[in-house]
Structures are given as structure tokens and as C-alpha cells.
Amino acid sequence: MTIRTLTPTLRVSPQIDPSDIAALAASGFRSIVCNRPDGEEAGQPAAAAVAAAAEAKGLRFVHIPVVSGKIDESDAAAMARALAELPAPVLAYCRSGARSEQLAAMAAARGADGGVARFDVVVIGGGSAGLATAASILRRRKGVTVAIVEPSEDHYYQPGFTMVGGGIFTAEATRRGEAGLIPEGAEWIRGAAASFDPAGDRVTLEDGRVIGYRALVVCPGLKLDWDAIPGLAEALGSDGVTSNYRYDLAPYTDRLVRRMRGGRALFTQPPMPIKCAGAPQKAMYLSCHRWERAGLLGQMDVQFHTATPSLFGVAAYIPALEAYIARYGIDMQLESRLVSIDGAAKIAIFEQRRGDDVRRVEERFDMIHVVPPQVAPGFIASSPLAAPSGFVAVDEATLRHPSHANIFALGDVAATTNAKTAAAARKQAPVAALNVLAALDGAEPVAAYDGYGSCPLTVEAGRIVLAEFGYGGKLLPTFPKWLIEGTRPSRLSWLLKEKILPPVYWHGMLRGREWLAAPSPIGSRG
Structure with a gap:
């Protein structure tokens, strides 16, 4: 032959x-x-x-x-x-x-x-941001050729992981097959991007395939850097070491909380940026509430170690959160960063800043919920699209790259100052879709993103502090105060998180239905 x-x-x-x-x-x-x-x-x-x-x-x-x-x-x-x-x-x-x-x-x-396969639009990443943007583009203009580059066969509703760890959702409820979510009219290219050639309007995949585009949308998410903390990767899933940031570990969080009858539980938060800045606290509050209902909270020594200088980045929500810190008797350690862990010995080492002094503190644990440092994927950080942070450089309003008029980025990988949440991607996707279509027409961007992000802080089972804010910490509530007062715990907010948001995600956002997410024209940001 x-x-x-x-x-x-x-x-x-x-x-x-x-x-x-x-x-x-x-x-x-x-x-x-x-x-x-x-x-x-x-x-x-x-x-x-x-x-x-x-x-x-x-x-x-x-x-x-x-x-x-x-x-x-x-x-x-x-x-x-x-x-x-x-x-x-x-x-x-x-x-x-x-x-x-x-x-x-x-x-x-x-x-x-x-020999390069070419499309009008190539979307890097088939997560929430990529699927929503592709669907929004195709709903607005039939006939546009769209390719979605995504290696994973599974798609996860990541906002549900906290509820899995809290014993409210099953893990299976947060996972669906990627194939069934690809928008009609888009082609799924099963593979991972490796490098970009913005001058030639091409993307090279890890397996050597090259794809050309007229407009590029970059949204592969960020990297959970488990290896950045010595001992963590090896310890996960055993010896009481867990994290709701992984699909396979959230059920382990649930088991640990159910089985603990007393002892020391540590919860950690790394330096920003991270996916959903409230998620480390959510795991802690839901755990404490379960121990409280079981009459075990008095036997628990709970500590919250956060590398940040304050409990939350937007001051309006801090009083409500501090009330729960006091209610659950949590020992809050600000500017305390996890630097290593020994799972077998059940020892965690923290680096703590106290004024001008930095010290190392050793803490024993029976259970520890760890949130890893989070960085841009390597192929993004080393690319010509990267900002100094390693994330994709974009204009914060238009989501367009400052040097390449036909390249856009959104979701966790964008170098924007908004909270990295699914709610942010839900608002960004229509903006990116409109501006991509404008780029295909040779026009300037027409829509602007105001930095909106939402973090439903599950302070107890049945109540949520619904934090909604935009650039600069400006409060951006979706609902009137008489319905939901976002700075106070609300049962209606819990109903929103538990019952309404999952179907909105699966059947609305990922299908290009922009419920409560209509894009704003340029110049309308207040």
C-alpha cells in the first residue's frame, strides 16, 4: 500500500x-x-x-x-x-x-x-460563555458559519457544585453531554486550541489542525492550579481534603460534613481572581448550617482563611456576612494564604500577613475545604493575545481585543475586573455576539458590558444574600428592593438559586435566550 x-x-x-x-x-x-x-x-x-x-x-x-x-x-x-x-x-x-x-x-x-478550514466565527471553548455566545450569534443571523472548539465530551453547570457539596443537588444534575448543547447551525470541533496567529486569522489545535476565521471569540475558562500548593493535588479526595471546585470532589464534601460529629474544619480562599469569589464562603456557611441543625456546631472549631484583606470585595454585603460569621462562631483569618498541605498528617501551613510582618502558621484539621489558585491557561498566557496578567486583553466594555479588531474574549479568561461568574458570562455573551456581528460587517462595536456579576451567597439552607454588582463595586440589582433586598438574606433568593437558575442556564442562556440579559448599546452605561 x-x-x-x-x-x-x-x-x-x-x-x-x-x-x-x-x-x-x-x-x-x-x-x-x-x-x-x-x-x-x-x-x-x-x-x-x-x-x-x-x-x-x-x-x-x-x-x-x-x-x-x-x-x-x-x-x-x-x-x-x-x-x-x-x-x-x-x-x-x-x-x-x-x-x-x-x-x-x-x-x-x-x-x-x-488547506485551512475556515469559518466566519471560531469560538474557543464550549463552556457557558462559548455556547451562549455562539447561540446568540446564530439566533441573530442565520447562515453565519460558526465553529466551537472544545475537547471535553461533558459540560458542567458549575454554579451547582456548591449545592452538591451542601447535599442539596446530586452531582449528576450538574452534568450533561456537550453534543446535545451545541447550538443548531454550529460545528463542534473536538479538540483543544494550542496557539494563535492573529495576523493570519488562524488558530492551531494541539493535534496540528489549523482553523481560519473572520472573527475569533476566546473563552476557554481559566486553569485551577492545584499544583501551586505543595501536597494538595496528592491529598485531594482523602484524609478529609476536599473542594467543591471539582465535580468529582463536591460529593466528598457532602460526605465529610455529614459524617463529622466534631473537630476542626478549615475553609480556604486564595488570592484573586477566582471563579465566583463567594464560593469558598458558601461551602463554609452551608456546612455550618448543617452542623447547627444537627446540634453539632458547638463541637466544631471552624476557621476561614482568606488571602484577601476583607471578607467580600463589595462593602455593602459585608454586614450580612459578618452576622453569619458571628452566628456560626467562625474564626476568620484575613490575609491568610494556604501554602502547603500534608493530608496524611492532617496539617495545613498558612502564610499570614499582619501589618508589615509575614509569618507561617501550622494548623491541624479534621476536614479542609480548599480553593486552589486560579490562572490563565498556559496557551493563553503565552499567546500574543495575553495581557500582563496572562488573561486575554480586552476593552472592558466592548470585550474586543485592543490590538485585533476581530478578536473578542469573555468569561473567566477575559482580563476584565468584573467578578468571574456564570452570571457575568450570561450578560457578556449578547454583548460579544452583537460586537462580533458588527466586526463581520466591518463596523465598530455597538454594545457595551457594564461589569455585571452575581454571587448568590448561600448563608444557610433556605436563605441567600444575593450579591449583584458591576465595575467598581456598583450595585446592580435585578429585582426591586420590595421583592429582593440583595444586601440581606432572602428566602426568595434561595428559590431563585435552587429552582429557577438551573433551567434558565440549560434552556435559556445556553440556547441564546437572553432573559434579563438584553445587551446595552454603547454609551448607555450609567
């Missing part, structure tokens, strides 16, 4: 046999494309037989049958989509390899860019 190399990620060959698959897999191929119709000649292996052999070896298989002399643009489009989505390197075959080579050339010509 003669295999011809067309590009670093694509090769073509004559007809292959199921018995060839093991050798092809061993040589590094990750995907197979069959361009030959079944039944062209006697003894020809059926595509289904080759597919079964490929899948048994972990290779992806796609059948795009074409007839010699009758290959049209729809065939080329199908081939272009396959080459954009399949893990590379790819082997395409037909009877002699000629049709596969012709089809590959036609697919490349569609991109007019040396």
Missing part, C-alpha cells in the same frame, strides 16, 4: 483492508476517511467493516463516498467539515487514492488558505 503525504495532518492511500488498521494505528493515525462507495467492485471491503476495525483500535472513522467525475461542492464541504473535526493525522482512501486527493484539494480550496 502506497501512502502519499498531502499535508502534515493528511495522507491518502488506495483501498485499505480491515487487517491494515492495526498497523495504521501503530504508525500514529488517529482518523480514517473512506471516500469510496460500497460495491464498486467484487471483493471490495465494505466501509462498515473498516469502520468497525478502526473503532476497535480507537480510531475515528467517517464515510464520505464520492463517484469519480461527479464530485461536487457538497462533497467538498463534507470533506472540509470532517478534516476540521477529526483528530489528526488523518488517512483518506478510495480505490487508488486519486478521489481522496481531489476531494482534499477541493476542501482546501474552500478555505482559500492552503
